Amino acid sequence: MNHTIESQQRERVRIHVHDTADEASRALAREIAVLVRDRAAAGRAAVIGLATGSTPVRLYRELVRMHREEGLSFKNVVTFNLDEYHGIPRAHAESYWRFMHEQLFDHIDIPPAAVHIPDGTVPRAAVFDWCRDYERQIKEAGGIDLQILGIGRTGHIGFNEPGSGADSRTRLVTLDSMTRRDAARDFLGEANVPRHAITMGVGTILDARRIVLLAWGGAKARVIADAAEKPPSETLPASFLQQHPDATFLVDRAAASELTRVRLPWLVGHVGWSPSLSRRAVAWLSRHVKKPVLKLLDDDYTEHGMADLLTEQGPAYMLNIRIFNELQHTITGWPGGKPGADDTHRPERAAPHPKRVLVLSPEPSDDVLGMGGTIRRLVEQGHHVTIASQTSGNLGVPDDEAATLADFMIELDDSGPRETGGGSGAALARLIKQQLDSKSAFDGDPPELRRFKGVLRRGEERAALRSCGVSTENIHFLDLPFYEQGRYRQFRAGGADVDTMVALLRKLEPHQIFATGDSEDPSSVPAICFDVLRQALARTRDDGWRRDCRVWLYRSPARDWDIAGIDMAVPMSPMELSAKIQSIRHHKSQRGQQTGEAWQQAGHHDQTVARAYDEFGLANYEAIEPFRQWKE
Known part of the structure; x- marks a missing residue:
């Protein structure tokens, strides 16, 4: 010890x-x-x-x-x-x-x-x-x-x-x-x-x-x-x-x-009470003693190792109100900023409006899993929303899903008028069927099969995003080389990946970027994709558009975030949560491929965040999509 x-x-x-x-x-x-x-x-x-x-x-x-x-x-x-x-x-x-x-x-x-x-x-x-x-x-x-x-x-x-x-x-x-x-x-x-x-x-x-x-x-x-x-x-x-x-x-x-x-340092020694640490401590205390924050007493603080926090920032009543207000200000129905409103206490700026918004998805489906409700909200509020899948996700498609699509294409061709002959799509489908039939359970996919699986995931992603209101011309697929040339646990991003990201950023000059992967296992696809973004942002640091750009992190669907670390909370009604789940269901090839909770409990984690806000004494929403602001 x-x-x-x-x-x-x-x-x-x-x-x-x-x-x-x-x-x-x-x-x-x-x-x-x-x-x-x-x-x-x-x-x-x-x-x-x-x-x-x-x-x-x-x-x-x-x-x-x-x-x-x-x-x-x-x-x-x-x-x-x-x-x-x-x-x-x-x-x-x-x-x-x-x-x-x-x-x-x-x-x-x-x-x-x-x-x-x-x-x-x-x-x-x-x-x-x-x-x-x-x-x-x-x-x-x-x-x-x-x-x-x-x-x-x-x-x-x-x-x-x-x-x-x-x-x-x-x-x-x-x-x-x-x-x-x-x-x-x-x-x-x-x-x-x-x-x-x-x-x-x-x-x-x-x-x-x-x-x-x-x-x-x-x-x-x-x-x-x-x-x-x-x-x-x-x-x-x-x-x-x-x-x-x-x-x-x-x-x-x-x-x-x-x-x-790291998480509760005041329990094991003297700490300097920074604003973020104070917020984290009060949020923890509220959960620990099962009281809304405005009902916390001086005794609650002193009995749980926070007497010095009271001495510096108390009494409890004033500290409670301050932290309550800080967390209340994270809640917004306007993730792109509310035009014409006083944004002093809002997480996002009112101007400019509309904003150019870029949502990055490491693999198709990560975007709707993590922030499908917010994507819909940004589109409805008039922002120019571009979605970019950073990888094709073709490695995540089971062979039987590819076989089902190939069978459909072949039967569609066979059932057509005889005079039309076999099209190139049917010829590709027959090639795919041959490759699947000759492929053992542990063979890697031939290039044609990987491309075919990528096409399948593109179709699912377009369907999911159209249900969120995103127009097809604003859906991009970057197919970053590190993924196309590698496989799980053997990915290594390089200069070509960063070049692709830099080109997209300079083309769009976004006011907002939504991304995920920070703090994930560094060998995972989300972490590698985020590192590519980080390097691209470093390359564009002196570009004029960067002064007006904010980067927001959305949560991995299988991870819960502490309420004290949330910078923007976008609430969803029961109908909006249902719409998000319907969008996710378009990714049919991923049913059973996502790690446990990510697919089966798509809305559960958003509801968990909403319950945390409710227990803290704030508004009671059906679900909340949380975001953190990322700073270089």
């Missing part, structure tokens, strides 16, 4: 917070390089446990760079991977064997015999003996010197789902439903995600001499805080790392955002 640092007194494991995932990955890569070189100098092997998934990708890229540019050799390294899906071959696009070779092993000089990865093809009856042998190989190698981990939203490490004990060993496990939902996008549907995996046990992991857990993005923030601050429990396997004498969490700022020292 970190008793030596006041602000970290609730953390039962060491946590190092880095500004970015890249910075944290470089720090761990340097530690690994020291270990490898020290062992080589002593004539010994360095035994390293490795993880898969998007989290360690940046680490592996840095190790590859160090091998190529700094001469870091891996000839004396022995590796043991944490886990593998059971029942899929090594050639499967989502097998961890393939992932590790594509991300790391094919690019360094590690001896093939030194690589150990659980074998997902072992027959069920032989798995128990195979797992015992894996444990034996680890011991014969001298044990693991450094074990690298990621963490799942259920708190799993490896595939040790809730219920895994601290003494569990390498074994076959059944995957949790949330874990399978989180993998649904990679497998083009939850139904295709394997139900079982082979994983090192918690006890096997704890045997390592040193453990480093990596976590990026706001989606991991809650589970990181729980794993670090709650007592060890089988319901949260990562919490057992608290019992290890040399375990460290390396996280970026987004993943650290739920730690007590």
Whole structure:
């Protein structure tokens, strides 16, 4: 436990917070390089446990760079991977064997015999003996010197789902439903995600001499805080790392955002009460004691560690009114600004009107999921609204959806007048059917099939946005190269992506930009798309139009935001929420592809925001779409 640092007194494991995932990955890569070189100098092997998934990708890229540019050799390294899906071959696009070779092993000089990865093809009856042998190989190698981990939203490490004990060993496990939902996008549907995996046990992991857990993005923030601050429990396997004498969490700022020292710093030490921190504290207190803010008493503040806030900004009555007014001023039915109105206390400027508005959607459907009601409102209020899907989203289309569209096109052609002959569309559909019929479950899509799936998603996006009132000529598809030339967990944006974004910004010269992806996992499509926007904004910083442009962040549909961090809240009536859900339903190919809540509970998160405003003592709306203003 970190008793030596006041602000970290609730953390039962060491946590190092880095500004970015890249910075944290470089720090761990340097530690690994020291270990490898020290062992080589002593004539010994360095035994390293490795993880898969998007989290360690940046680490592996840095190790590859160090091998190529700094001469870091891996000839004396022995590796043991944490886990593998059971029942899929090594050639499967989502097998961890393939992932590790594509991300790391094919690019360094590690001896093939030194690589150990659980074998997902072992027959069920032989798995128990195979797992015992894996444990034996680890011991014969001298044990693991450094074990690298990621963490799942259920708190799993490896595939040790809730219920895994601290003494569990390498074994076959059944995957949790949330874990399978989180993998649904990679497998083009939850139904295709394997139900079982082979994983090192918690006890096997704890045997390592040193453990480093990596976590990026706001989606991991809650589970990181729980794993670090709650007592060890089988319901949260990562919490057992608290019992290890040399375990460290390396996280970026987004993943650290739920730690007590970040979210509720007044509970663990003296703080300087900035306006934003005061607002956050009062909002938290209102929720914690279950009182509307205007009913909070001096005793409520003093009993919950905020006596100094009262001393500086009290009494409670005056502080309550100030914070109440601040949050009330975030609510607006005019997301583009109300023309001719006093905008002193409004989140958006009244002028100019109408505004040129650009809404960026990382993949088609992100826009209507996150702000479909606000898009409709902006159009109805006369603004020039342009929607730009940054990627085609073709990787998110299941084969059976493409087959259904191809069958429709072929039958439409066959049922037409004989004298018309077969059109080019029908010829393409027949080619697509041939490719689908000859494609195995783990083959990548040929270029024609990817383009066909992209066309399918374009059609869905146009239909969804037309239902929001957006005209077809104002719907753009950027098809950023990083996405078209890559696949999930292997995306790398480059200059061509930024050039495309710069060209669009300079063409439209928007007064408002709505975007999402800030604080997401940096390997995710939304985060990469937001980084492309950020670089484009840096390139255009001196353009004249930038002086009048504001950037608003809309929320990922699967994430809840704290009411205190909202800068603009756009309310929706029951009819408007229903209209938003109808717009989302046009994205039929994504039904079951979105991670759990995003599709199934499209309006739930907006209603959660509305309830938070209601409980705070503000107006009671059916739903609210929240936004934050982004500043460079």
